[in-house]
Amino acid sequence: MSAPGKQRPTMADVAAKAGVSRALVSIVFRGQPGAGRETRERVLRVADEIGYRPDNAARLLARGRSRTLGVMFTAHQIFQADLVEGIYAEAERLDYEVLLSATGPGRGEAKAVEALLSHRCEAVILLGPGATDADLDALGQRTVAVSVGRRVPRARVDSVHTAEGKGVRQAMDHLVELGHRRIVHIDGGRGPGSAERRRAYRAAMRRHGLESEMRVIPGDHTEQSGIDTGRLLLAEREGGQALPTAVLAGNDRCAMGLLMALTRSGIEVPRDLSVVGYDDSHLSHLMPIGLTTVRQDALLMAEYAVRFAVDRLENRELEPREAVLDSKLVVRGTSGPAPVEGPA
Amino acid sequence: MSAPGKQRPTMADVAAKAGVSRALVSIVFRGQPGAGRETRERVLRVADEIGYRPDNAARLLARGRSRTLGVMFTAHQIFQADLVEGIYAEAERLDYEVLLSATGPGRGEAKAVEALLSHRCEAVILLGPGATDADLDALGQRTVAVSVGRRVPRARVDSVHTAEGKGVRQAMDHLVELGHRRIVHIDGGRGPGSAERRRAYRAAMRRHGLESEMRVIPGDHTEQSGIDTGRLLLAEREGGQALPTAVLAGNDRCAMGLLMALTRSGIEVPRDLSVVGYDDSHLSHLMPIGLTTVRQDALLMAEYAVRFAVDRLENRELEPREAVLDSKLVVRGTSGPAPVEGPA
DNA sequence: CTCGACAACTAGAGCGCGCTAGTAGAGCGC
DNA sequence: GCGCTCTACTAGCGCGCTCTAGTTGTCGAG
Numbered sequence: 001m002s003a004p005g006k007q008r009p010t011m012a013d014v015a016a017k018a019g020v021s022r023a024l025v026s027i028v029f030r031g032q033p034g035a036g037r038e039t040r041e042r043v044l045r046v047a048d049e050i051g052y053r054p055d056n057a058a059r060l061l062a063r064g065r066s067r068t069l070g071v072m073f074t075a076h077q078i079f080q081a082d083l084v085e086g087i088y089a090e091a092e093r094l095d096y097e098v099l100l101s102a103t104g105p106g107r108g109e110a111k112a113v114e115a116l117l118s119h120r121c122e123a124v125i126l127l128g129p130g131a132t133d134a135d136l137d138a139l140g141q142r143t144v145a146v147s148v149g150r151r152v153p154r155a156r157v158d159s160v161h162t163a164e165g166k167g168v169r170q171a172m173d174h175l176v177e178l179g180h181r182r183i184v185h186i187d188g189g190r191g192p193g194s195a196e197r198r199r200a201y202r203a204a205m206r207r208h209g210l211e212s213e214m215r216v217i218p219g220d221h222t223e224q225s226g227i228d229t230g231r232l233l234l235a236e237r238e239g240g241q242a243l244p245t246a247v248l249a250g251n252d253r254c255a256m257g258l259l260m261a262l263t264r265s266g267i268e269v270p271r272d273l274s275v276v277g278y279d280d281s282h283l284s285h286l287m288p289i290g291l292t293t294v295r296q297d298a299l300l301m302a303e304y305a306v307r308f309a310v311d312r313l314e315n316r317e318l319e320p321r322e323a324v325l326d327s328k329l330v331v332r333g334t335s336g337p338a339p340v341e342g343p344a
Numbered sequence: 345m346s347a348p349g350k351q352r353p354t355m356a357d358v359a360a361k362a363g364v365s366r367a368l369v370s371i372v373f374r375g376q377p378g379a380g381r382e383t384r385e386r387v388l389r390v391a392d393e394i395g396y397r398p399d400n401a402a403r404l405l406a407r408g409r410s411r412t413l414g415v416m417f418t419a420h421q422i423f424q425a426d427l428v429e430g431i432y433a434e435a436e437r438l439d440y441e442v443l444l445s446a447t448g449p450g451r452g453e454a455k456a457v458e459a460l461l462s463h464r465c466e467a468v469i470l471l472g473p474g475a476t477d478a479d480l481d482a483l484g485q486r487t488v489a490v491s492v493g494r495r496v497p498r499a500r501v502d503s504v505h506t507a508e509g510k511g512v513r514q515a516m517d518h519l520v521e522l523g524h525r526r527i528v529h530i531d532g533g534r535g536p537g538s539a540e541r542r543r544a545y546r547a548a549m550r551r552h553g554l555e556s557e558m559r560v561i562p563g564d565h566t567e568q569s570g571i572d573t574g575r576l577l578l579a580e581r582e583g584g585q586a587l588p589t590a591v592l593a594g595n596d597r598c599a600m601g602l603l604m605a606l607t608r609s610g611i612e613v614p615r616d617l618s619v620v621g622y623d624d625s626h627l628s629h630l631m632p633i634g635l636t637t638v639r640q641d642a643l644l645m646a647e648y649a650v651r652f653a654v655d656r657l658e659n660r661e662l663e664p665r666e667a668v669l670d671s672k673l674v675v676r677g678t679s680g681p682a683p684v685e686g687p688a
Numbered sequence: 689c690t691c692g693a694c695a696a697c698t699a700g701a702g703c704g705c706g707c708t709a710g711t712a713g714a715g716c717g718c
Numbered sequence: 719g720c721g722c723t724c725t726a727c728t729a730g731c732g733c734g735c736t737c738t739a740g741t742t743g744t745c746g747a748g
Binding site: 364365366367368371377378379380383402404405406407408 | 696697699703705
């Protein structure tokens with residue numbers, strides 16, 4: 001239809017064809033007052049006809065602000081998909097745009113963030129950042145930054161995370177009530193919330209007088225980490241060491257990997273061993289028996305993240321804020337009474 | 345460090361501080377010849393000092409091309425995460441940037457694509473588009489578009505997908521060899537590749553003389569769809585109808601949901617029923633017994649998608665191309681011999 | 689000494705839009 | 719008639735960059 005080989009139409013084209021000035025077209029497209037009803041309609045009709053659509057790059061340049069939030073995420077973290085959806089929704093409500101940038105092998109966090117900033121994002125929302133506190137602080141000095149899933153104390157960065165402590169405490173109480181004593185924790189490494197979860201695990205073990213049973217196995221927030229841990233535990237059993245009776249995994253993906261490794265080797269969950277995850281990502285509902293896990297409200301987290309970013313854009317001088325959302329244990333099928341044992 | 349409350353520095357600031365012209369700074373930052381070694385270094389040093397970074401929006405505007413590829417994807421489709429990673433990698437190789445836009449509830453494909461185009465993406469890569477062929481053709485007229493995972497015949501759109509037919513055929517042969525006759529297929533609805541998979545399923549059933557057993561259950565590419573089908577089959581069994589002995593799911597997620605629903609009700613896979621997925625997303629390795637599935641090579645698909653987009657950018661007049669990549673069955677634990685039955 | 693040839697650099701016109709400051713014309717009160 | 723306000727519209731600068739068409743200075747060949 002449109003003249004082949006030609007550039008995309010601009011405001012000037014619309015203006016010419018509608019017989020008005022370029023400025024008027026601009027007014028119409030921004031929905032501002034100052035254009036007559038009839039003219040407004042004509043402009044929109046003409047624009048539609050010639051296939052005009054506003055050019056964001058130019059828009060960005062011209063108006064000082066971009067009204068765009070950048071989101072750094074990790075493609076493979078399912079929980080973050082929920083967060084991204086929530087962010088889109090809340091941003092739209094507040095009339096902001098969203099730009100995504102994924103990290104992954106071959107594309108580190110720094111690169112992903114640079115990409116966002118170079119596109120003039122006014123703020124960046126980092127989902128589960130792995131960068132150091134110092135790096136985050138530096139970023140916070142340079143622009144508006146919000147960390148989701150990881151608290152960043154003493155840095156110029158807002159953060160949103162769940163009360164990891166509370167969730168872990170509930171999970172641990174749940175396990176202890178079921179009679180478990182040998183409860184190990186698979187660590188999330190530098191993953192978001194890992195430090196808090198680890199700390200809460202240790203505290204709970206001490207509180208229940210299980211200090212001697214305390215054990216943190218290094219890991220990260222991937223299925224592989226769960227699989228590795230499963231293999232490790234099985235190998236230890238071969239060597240005569242008793243299996244733990246319960247495992248508190250770093251997150252759902254890790255729990256999932258662990259379950260797979262164990263089930264494959266004939267260990268029955270929860271009869272022989274209980275497993276608790278973290279996140280309540282939709283993975284949790286999908287395992288054959290339903291994963292007992294700690295729930296985080298992704299939508300609410302997303303809402304807070306966007307609000308924090310927008311608030312700070314309106315007032316740079318705000319003190320860094322921290323939202324600690326409620327977390328709570330969801331009991332499903334992977335946790336059960338501790339297996340009965342002979343005397344040590 | 346930087347003057348508080350002030351805007352981000354521009355080329356002019358760098359130029360002034362380095363005692364050169366703005367144009368020279370531009371040359372340096374574009375890595376073009378035409379600047380002396382010493383000057384070049386000075387400019388870069390000064391830029392670093394005042395924290396200058398090029399403004400992409402302005403860059404976009406000024407040079408005709410954006411060298412940016414837009415990618416539409418669905419946050420929750422795990423397989424697409426692999427594709428995204430591949431796209432980033434290949435785009436970087438060809439010196440293109442990538443912009444992501446997710447679809448989801450409350451954010452349709454049209455919206456996601458508009459967002460990309462308004463950011464001046466030169467081409468859009470659509471991962472598993474659900475739009476109609478006509479819509480895609482229209483999009484292809486307006487800009488350069490590549491469809492991944494779905495062929496779009498007779499439209500001005502390149503496409504990359506796997507030889508769905510071959511994969512399904514292999515899977516069906518595998519099941520028939522194992523003695524299965526009552527094989528049902530859970531349809532992927534408007535999902536990418538669904539039509540081809542459905543067709544190949546029907547053809548295979550006919551070829552094996554199982555026309556009377558042919559059954560396609562409506563569904564889509566989500567876990568929920570698998571769960572629903574599981575419930576449906578179980579309900580039918582209550583009603584006296586025999587279970588199928590094998591199910592060819594629309595994709596891995598669907599297979600996963602099905603597995604969950606069945607296992608929860610005491611059906612044992614593959615003893616009572618075999619399940620085959622599609623995608624070989626990393627989910628496949630994670631189920632307790634490993635999912636038998638049809639493998640698609642995400643990285644290769646991503647490579648083709650980017651190449652197609654870039655080639656067409658260089659020559660708009662190219663005929664629409666279609667890459668059909670090899671697919672092949674990966675046999676894991678969810679498929680086994682058909683259960684022995686009494687005479688009908 | 690003059691004339692290129694070349695390297696190092698600069699001036700300045702846009703890219704497509706937003707926005708401020710303005711103008712034209714209609715309506716109204718006095 | 720005047721001045722006023724209000725609506726509907728326009729002129730034109732500038733956002734930060736790229737890029738073409740220069741300008742200057744140096745050096746070697748003739």
